[in-house]
Amino acid sequence: MEELNPPQSATAEHELSNGISKLTLKEQKKLKRTPEPKLKPLQRSLELDPDAGNFLLPHDERYDNLDRLSESYRDILEGVGENPEREGLLDTPKRAARALLYFTKGYEEDASEIMRSALFDENxxxxxIVxxxxxxxxxxxxxxxxYGTCSIGYLPNKKVVGISKLARVVETFSxxxxxxxxxxxxxxxxxxxxxxxxxxxVIVKCTHMCMVMRGVEKPGSSTITSVMLGEFRNNPKSREEFLNLIKN
Ligand SMILES: [Zn+2]
Structure with a gap:
């Protein structure tokens, strides 16, 4: 992801600064206040790339970063106006760094490998459905x-996978x-x-704390995203069966 990001945003910024130089002062001010619309299409295409953020890092290599990450959390504490030296916060940088590495442990796991480990030929x-x-x-x-839930359905074509592996794949990517x-x-x-x-x-239904906590969304509301491929996309009967089965 780090390899992908800089060139993209650099191009977008370049276009933006070029654009500003041709505008009147009033327009420049307006643009400076709301630069997001110009960046959005680029960012969106990057976000929706299924391969973005899909890379592997060895466990040891990630934990080699622990000290640097703890330092960053110390800066964050100072940044919000706290005193990192006060008793309650002394161990917070290291604790938060460890927690973040755990929350992102999916970078250590290979989804294709997980699927391959439990494939069966079945008629x-x-x-x-899970x-x-x-x-x-x-x-x-x-x-x-x-956070929320994911429901998965598939129509086997000679191959099936151990049910628990589907949950593992969800865990890996999330x-x-x-x-x-x-x-x-x-x-x-x-x-x-x-x-x-x-x-x-695949249907994912989640509540986003960044929306709820900032008041953009009401507590309890959720976002639903779905991907339907093959028979689920082309055959309304299969899709309906899937949707009915996950509802009950
Ligand atoms: Zn957010």
Missing amino acids: HDDMV KDINIFSLCEHHLVPF RRLQVQERLTKQIAHAITEALEPSGVG
Whole structure:
């Protein structure tokens, strides 16, 4: 993700500064106040790339960063106006750093590997559904949690996977910095890649604390994203069966 981000945002900023120089002072001021619209299309296409944020880092390599991460949390404490030396906060930087590494442990896990470890040849072609798998993730825009559930359905095409592996794949992708749309896609893509099923449906329903806590959304409201592939996209009957089964 770090490799992807700088060139993209650098280009966008370049375009933005070029644009400003041609505008009147009044327009410049207006643009400076609201630069987001110019950046959005680029950021959006990056967010929705199913491969963004999809890389692996060894466990040891991540924990080598612990000291640097703790230092950063110390800066954050000072940044919000706190005193990192007061008793209650003395161990907070290290504790928070460890917690963050745990919350993002999905970077240590390979979803394709997890799927491959429990593939079976089966002459089973009825719909397989796992519903309400818990999700705890971090929104990559605010580094604030979003949480909820994921339901998965697929129509096997000679291959099936151990049910628990579907939950593991959800866990792997959600324990990374995420946007809900991409998370949903990545789960669907991992299943498609490993099982080559006739159809896949993934529905994710989450509450975003960055919205709720800032009052953008009412507490209790949730965001639903879905990806339907193959039979689930093309055949209304299969899609309806899936939607009915996850409802009850
Ligand atoms: Zn957010």
